[in-house]
Amino acid sequence: MSTTEKLLTCIEHFKSIPEHSIVELDNFRERGGLVVGVYCIYAPSELIRATGAVPVGLCGKRHDPIQAAENDLPSSLCPLIKSSYGYAITDKCPFFSLSDVLAAESTCDGKKKMYELMGRLKPLHVMQLPHTQKGEAVHRYWVDSLHDLEAFLVTHGAQPIKSKELQRQIKLHNQMRTKLASVMHLAADERSPLRGSDLLAVQESKGFVVDIEGYLDQLDNLEQELRAYLAQPNLKPQSGPRLMLTGVPVGKGSEKVIRIAEELGARVVCMENCTGVKGLELLADEEATPYEALAERYLRIPCSCMSPNSGRKKSLGELGKEFGVHGVIDLTWLGCHTYNTEAYSVQKWVEEALGVPSLHLETDYSDSDVEQLRTRIEAYLELIDL
Amino acid sequence: MSTTEKLLTCIEHFKSIPEHSIVELDNFRERGGLVVGVYCIYAPSELIRATGAVPVGLCGKRHDPIQAAENDLPSSLCPLIKSSYGYAITDKCPFFSLSDVLAAESTCDGKKKMYELMGRLKPLHVMQLPHTQKGEAVHRYWVDSLHDLEAFLVTHGAQPIKSKELQRQIKLHNQMRTKLASVMHLAADERSPLRGSDLLAVQESKGFVVDIEGYLDQLDNLEQELRAYLAQPNLKPQSGPRLMLTGVPVGKGSEKVIRIAEELGARVVCMENCTGVKGLELLADEEATPYEALAERYLRIPCSCMSPNSGRKKSLGELGKEFGVHGVIDLTWLGCHTYNTEAYSVQKWVEEALGVPSLHLETDYSDSDVEQLRTRIEAYLELIDL
Structure with missing residues (x-):
């Protein structure tokens, strides 16, 4: 195989991780393992794995189940919430079926209230996320919430956490995030042949990992293939x-903005969102008490559900520079009040930190506005001075 | 004056309380007093008054300032948030102008993020309200948040709280709520001549009180006038x-649903919302440590921002029976995800607890859908079997 073929084969492997995961989760459950469905990067994967359970990402990214969800939920909720709930009630998501319990979180109004209805389907625990990040009371509250999650999992058959195992998981997850960040930087090289859909597949794969050590090897492999590819002489910049x-967040099935931008000749090299690289550079302190380190790490996530969310300004500035971007598209799912309201500030932050133009788009998972989006993105790309 | 005239004069007085309040607040500030703008019934009035400050209600109820707000905020936010912000930036609300500082709260996504922008206009403190009501950690978190509010007020010139004064304020507020509840029950008597707009005026008046003891006398007076009116022989039931x-919440300027229902021959006798009687029957424990009692009392408010919000089911059932209602209109402002999602459960709760039909309406502050609402409410009223 040529270097290019090897790289593309490796990417294909990452695209197939969710599918393989179904079999692995099935086997894991047959061996008595507990599968924990999660909806958000606030779900502390280290903690879940330290109980011997396996987390699996359930966040709805496709349009199909939304109609069914709208029987119970207002149509004005964001498509992500409706899709997540729709998958649950129609039982069309294999990962929902495979989940023994659900670890939800109070990130936003719509999710919080949707979970009340979803909780009728499976045992569901809502982690009590504070509205803000700073202060001792806030930290303690979140630490308590992590302990509550452990207690919930133990009630459903998971093992009480041993500090050493939690520490080990923290190290593994730090490695995973560091490795993923490294892969994302290589993939964004100006000579890299990878497209937004490839990046999406790699980023999403981390939500379907049963064997985390095996996954680290796969990331190593991808990193090597990328390095080998980029080591070739005379590669032309894209x-x-x-x-x-x-x-x-964006995933397979809700990537229309990425697709359109790339069809119009742009490259989406960095996704500063919770399905992308946001949070990959936030590592838990391996020397601190594990519970404290975890709480501290997760509370730093610069999500718009936090107020104030000054970390996002920093994140946009740093990632924008690291990835050498010429423009920023700020995407809001219709009905997401926090990202939508924050868009007002994001425009200023991007201008201040990066001095590049930004475009705010509000849309949903349907294809009804694809041509409209194309027109707006096309006009926006013309503004960018290369 | 006849008994009827006396009652109506008394109601007119309550309607003029906000206007009189402007002068009183002005005088209070001239004497060095601190005026604290508040947006929500989670703002602990007892605590604010115990620092020597005076709280004043700022929650936006009119359509006028919304257009200005939409320059900075998404149009998809609820009209209440946009109206509140619009009043602030256009400086057209005398009570906002008179507020030295703002005591905000993290009740919902839209408000939480709007406050980030509003905080540029005046010193603003966001009380960290948890997402749920039960448990020791939740209670402690909210107690801490109340202490933070005190610290914020003291920084801005208010007096540190003395336990005795807080206890005294708790008693006064318990009296005020009990008295208001009593007035509301009398006003809902089948022979009472008062309409929804009268109830609204009385309910809203509590947000504009400078002298709480004087206000208690006014409530006493209203209660007496109501009793005198109802003591008349041969009054016909409405x-x-x-x-x-x-x-x-509903107020003057956003009462179109009440107006339409009454124009169609119904009587709105009970408002189970935070501008109405909800919370009036929740009293703080006068024997407990005041901070603990306050935290406990406010956390019990059955707002849809809480998850689960089982207190609302109880509240709907109890008030529905006490007020002898034949039907329930569940009103959601467009963009309010929590009330909108809870509407699904409310329909069942009303059916189970009261066995009467309910109607869910989603609208905003504009008059554009008045005829549509009239048609729906008319059809709904025909369903009610008297």
Whole structure:
């Protein structure tokens, strides 16, 4: 195989991780393992794994189940919430079916209230996330909430956490995030052949990991293939403006903005969102008491559900520079009040920190506005001075 | 004056309380007093008064300032948030102008993020309200948040709280709520001539009180006038179905649903919302440590921002029976995800607890859908079996 073929084969492997995961989760459950469905990067994967359970990402990214969800939920909720709930009630998501329990979180109004209805389907625990990040009371409250999650999991058959195992998981997750960040930087190289859909697949794969050590090997492999590819002489730089996508989470099935931007000749090289690289550079302190370190790490996530969310300004500035972006698209799912309201500040932050133009888009998972989006993105790309 | 004239004069007085309040607040400030603008019934009035400051209600109820707000805020936020912010930036609300500082709260996503922008205009403190009501950690977190509010007020010139004064304020507020509840029950008597707009004026008046002891006397007076009116022989019962309004807060300027229902022959006798009787029956424990008692009392408020919000089911059932209602209108402001999502459960709760039909309406402060609302409410009223 050529270097290019090897790299693309490796990417194909990452695209197939969710599918393979179904079999692995099934086997894990047959061996008595507890599968914990999670909806958000606030779900502390280290903690869940330290109880011997396995977390699996359930956050809804496709349009299909939304109609069913709207029987119970207001249509004005964001598509992510409706899709997540729709998958649950129609039982069309294999990962929801495979989840023994659900670890939810109070990130936003819509999710919080949706979980009340979802809790009728499976045992569901809502982690009590504070509205803000700073202060001793806030930290303690979140530490308590992490302990409550452990207690919930133990009630459902998981093992009480041993400090050493939690420490080991913290190290493994730090390695995973560092490795993923490294891969994302290589993938964004101006000579890299990877597209937004490839980055999405790699980023999303981390939500479907049963064997985390095996996954680290796969990331190593991908990193090596990327390095080998980029070591080739005389590779031409990819043309087109380099874009950062910020705002709401995006996944396979809800990537229309990335697709359109790339069809129009841009490259989405960095996704500053919770399905992307946001949070990958936030590592838990391996020397601190594990519970404290975890709480501290997760509370630093610069999500718009936090007020104030000054970490996002920092994150946009740093990632924008690291990835050398020429523009920023700020995406809001219709109905997401926190990202939508924050868009007002993001425009200023991007201008101040990066001096590049930004475009705020509000849309949903449907294809009804694809041509409208294309027109707006096209006009926006013309503004970018390369 | 006849008994009827005396009662109506008394109601007119309550309608003029906000206007008189402007002069009183002005005088209070001239004497060096601190005026604290508040947006929500989670703002602990007892605590604010115990620092020597005076709270004043700022929650936006009119459509006028919304357009200005939409320059900075997404149009998809609820009208209450946009109206509140619009009043602030256009400086058209005398009470906002008179407020030295603002005591805000993290009740919902839209407010929480709007306050980030509003905080540029005046010193603003966000009370950290938890997402749920039960448990020691939740209680402690809210107690801490109340202490933080005191610290904020003291920084801005208020007096540190003396336990005795807080206890005295708790008693006064318990009296005020008990008295208001009593007035509301009398006003809802089947022979009472008062309409929804009268109830609104009395309920809203509590947000504009400078001298709470004087206000208690005014409530006493109103109660006496109501009793005198109802003591008249041969009064005829008012006709038409007796309705409970539940859901979002309503005030002068955003009362179109009440007006339409009454124009169609119904009587809105009970408002189970935070501008109405909800919370009036929740008293703080006068024997407990005052801070603990306050925290406990405020956390019990059955707001849809709480998850779960089982207190609302109880509240709907109890008030529905006490007020002898024939139907329930559940009102959601467009964009309010928590009340909108809870509407699904409310319909069942009303059916189970009261066995009367309910109608869920989603609207905003504009008059654009008045005829549509009239048609829906008319059809709904025909369902009610008297």
